[in-house]
Amino acid sequence: MPQEFRLILKNIDQSGFTNDLACYLRHGGYVALKQALDLQPKSLPDGKVQTGPEQIREEVKASGLRGRGGAGFSAGLKWSFVDRRSGKPIYLICNADESEPGTFKDRQILHKDPHQLIEGMVISCYANDVKLAYIYVRGEFPEGARILKRALEEARANGYLGKNILGSGFDLDIFIHRGAGAYICGEETGLIESLEGKRAYPRIKPPYFPAILGLYMCPTIVNNVETLCHVRHVITMGASAYAKLGTPNNTGTRIVSLSGHVKRPGYYEIEVGKVTLGELIHAPNFGGGLREGRSLKAIIPGGSSSKIFRAGEIFKLKRKGADGLVTNVDVDLLDIPYDFDSLQAAGSMSGSSAIIVMDDSTDMVKALANLSEFYAHESCGQCTPCREGSLWMSKALHRMTHGGARKQDADYLHKTATNIQGRTICAFGEACAWPVISFVNKFRDEFEARGVEDEVRAASQTGGGVPPI
């Protein structure tokens, strides 16, 4: 039976583990930081000398660590894009604006093990020559912000932060910046604008790639909470040992947020790709299956913006046989390994690794109406297609869930969503379009049946004729 693998969550929820510095130190805290700061310049075979920070960057790249925020982009590669010759300061921002519906993993770290994050951040800042960093905490985490603030003060008072960290000569300060209820701040350039004191309008790329023109038009790294915590473990374990966790190209562990119609919703840390979707939902040590008498209807596998799966779907996925040959094999939805690449190959994504499970009691039109209302509320309103389209879809779905559905609404919604995806400044366009496109594609029967039902009822009420719109 697949098991949890607690790397980031190792201490979290253990009895006696508290979120103060003393406890963290008792559990081996800040050892990785010492290790990182102690790295001596290393001579390479080609005669070049690699500094400590360069070695850390190489390790992170070699670990295969992929961003845990949503896009799953290689963390090492992201760092390698940073413009180190601009002469401008380099900033690092920890994205703790956890807002993707279904996701509640970063909250655990912030609340229960803040020093782990701080240690990961200090190492990452040291590796990237960052002297000033911010933690962008979502506004709805006032308690998390308070805990972090206290942890930062502790770290500062004990030489893990501030001037001359642990006698290394490295200076760094980290401040907390609180958001105020805007999902779009999770988008890194929107986050940067917000940190600059503006409306969180994502920036056009090109030219405003954060690694070159980020915060205050300086090179900037934005990493998710969990990603930064992993950096600490990459240093402790070494890249090669870390890369042995998980599966090739999907290394390490991931915290999965499991919610919806399962018996045991919660957060579970797994080796990436070592546990299947089905196991996460049904295994007694994970979701524990659906509620009594219910059957699975749908799964949103990676946060609300990922495309929905319908129970019973079969996917063609590439599998390496014993002979080493790659072949396409049929894989049942529940047998998809929970990792970055497999979910993408199945047409969705692992996103923020948040699984929302829906059983057969779920009204799919209503469920989509709920999500569309979220996206209409959260669109920043900068780009035309998303600004107008997100509310349009939400209004249409509101109508459909209030007795006014039409047969053609499935196509109506689908076309509206298609006009948004890929045509906006940031990925919010996809985020608001994908649920609509995938719900309609996978559950077209339900959407059309709703239309037929309402039109028939309307016709009978008006005594025949064309139903009013």
Added chain:
Amino acid sequence: MSDPREFSSAVQPMVNPLASSPQFHVSAELEAEVQELISHYPEKRSAVLMVLHEVQERFGFISQESVMWISGKLDLQPINVLELVTFYPMFRQQPVGKYQVKICRTLSCALGGAYELHEHVCNRLGLDAHAHGIQTSKDKMFSVEFVECLASCGTAPAMMVNEDFQEGVTTQNADLMIHECRKKGN
């Protein structure tokens, strides 16, 4: 009415969405806090969200007068601040109740009964469960708002009462909460 010029040329002023608070007064303590926040950033403007939080914490909402003060402190134009107060929904544009109840309405919580919870709380406080936006009870004790994902989807439905976070909230829990708050009173 027949001549479009007659009715359409009457211009009207833009209404300020923020309530006025003529008695707005800044304490030395808030001044000091704002100076501290400004010192966290290379550019003053960055401090504006944090300053808005501090102001709201003390005054309950962001008034026209506080926007003038904040923009002065941060060398901004008042419109720069108004743009933020109306973009970030956590900032209040009007005075609200002593206890602000935020109930998460997004999918996982909805699947877990958030709509039923919201309706229950609204009914208990004499509010309209189907109205949009934040509503305040007649006694100014409670404000109720259906908000987007509070990131506690595993313990649906989730709710916040001021800064206090509550998970797996049943209607009984909600009744208890209302009772406790009333007991504490003003």
Added chain:
Amino acid sequence: MSTAVKLEAKSVAAPVEMMTVNVNGRSVSVPKLMPDHNGKPVPTTMLQACQVAGVEVPHYCYHPKLPIAGNCRMCLVEFGLPMMGADRKPILNEDGSPKIAKQVLPYDPSQPRGAIACATPISPGMEIYADSIATQQMREGVLESLLINHPLDCPICDQAGECKLQEYSVEHGQATSRFVEEKVHKPKRVDLGPRIVLDDERCILCSRCVRFTRDIVGDDALGFVNRGSYNTLTHFPGKPFDNNYTLNTVDLCPVGALTSKDFRFQMRVWFLKETKSVCTSCATGCNILMGSREGKIHRYEPRQNDAVNSCWMCDEGRLNYKWIGREDRLKTVMIRRGNAPQVVGKWPIALAEISARLNAAIPGSVAIIGSSRQTTEELWLLAKIAKKLGAKTDTKVREGEADKLLVNADRNPNSTGARLTGFLTEKAGNNIRAIVEGLKVGSIKTLLVFGEDITTLGISSALLDTVDCLIVSEILPNATTAKANYLLPGCAHAEKRGTLINIKGRVQKFMKAVEQPGEARPEWEFLNELAANIAGHHRFVSIEGLFNAMAQDIQPLNGLTWSSLGDQGVTIAI
């Protein structure tokens, strides 16, 4: 002169690096770098490359003189890039040409991955499909979105006829709307400031006005409130949008959201005749278009001239046109003999008598007060007359505060012309005192005044009564015209042609927009006659001939001709 030569040499020394891209199936060579909104060379964008290729890409938020926002998405285009092999070398077709990959969405290859032409730099071998079906579909989608919440009140909208929403809907839109939901409602007829009215339902949130007032004017007065589809353009309530450039936002607004209180509901724009002209409210000489109909001027709009005013003009200059159509304009020649009242006269009689009087005048007994609002040609003719008569000359100094953008401290539009033509032999204002003295002691017996009320210059009405002969050319009545022995009705610049030379030496011509009232005549015409009668000057029949002769006479203008000035003028060394 030397500076100009140097600049030219420099541009010759640096050859422009070019790049080849393909626009709509046609190879075009475009500069690798082209100017951004500040004029700074930056990597050429797809939109600029299309412009070089003569292909228009529709857009709303993009404006060549504003920082790029990229938010309207109207300029999305389908494009292709050369395919690269694993060896990082281009993959070739059988015929040896590079294989091009049309860019598609990675998660949905049936859909194009469009790029916003306004902000996407070109790269070698790029193919831009500005008119492909996929591009058209993206445009249709954006237009559909823009229209769903739009009030569609075109019949009563001032922008009708010059509205980009209308134009693009005709070119790229669909005839029917799929939208069956309720529209979003927003504030209407908002009093944004003393000169601007805002209709938020018409606003397409392109942010041009916000960027203009923030980044060009430096008055960060406009912004958006609320979020998403409810985004609403506003000022801070109670703080009026009131800088000297607000009306430019009306020009910039691609739709009818921002309208000018002055122009609102005055005239449908398609009835307006547009005449190229120059603003006369200060020495900057902003290029303008005069919009007129049936002899009445309805508005000024800035006309792009990067050497002078970019695309802008100040509100003060823009609204300074109403005097042209005033009822009390001087329309007839008036003659007053002795202490008798002024009576209506005739041009030939007046000009003959004036010529005779001036020819008979003792050298030094005539003074001329001209105006730096006059055209260069008029000032040159006056200078000739002054020289012949040995007359002392001067003009009225007009000074105000300069700003950082366009307004010059010198509020006269042609001080440079007054100097270069030789009309002014000294600094403006220096001779006035001597002229006043001459009038007082009686050494000056004849006074010519052009376009100024000299009672504002320390010459009292009582003193004017003592002058033997007061010859005045004016447009509107004033205390000086009341005393004139010969009153010659002149023309506003909108009613004639001529040139002005701005503070930086830009020689600019302006054209005639409307007819002059009554018997008023362009000053150059009758000055031409007087100069011929008095100084034996050539009699010019056209403004072209007059300008060309003047250009030969005045060294800094040498080589210029009326036609060589073009629409944008020429900068001379001054």
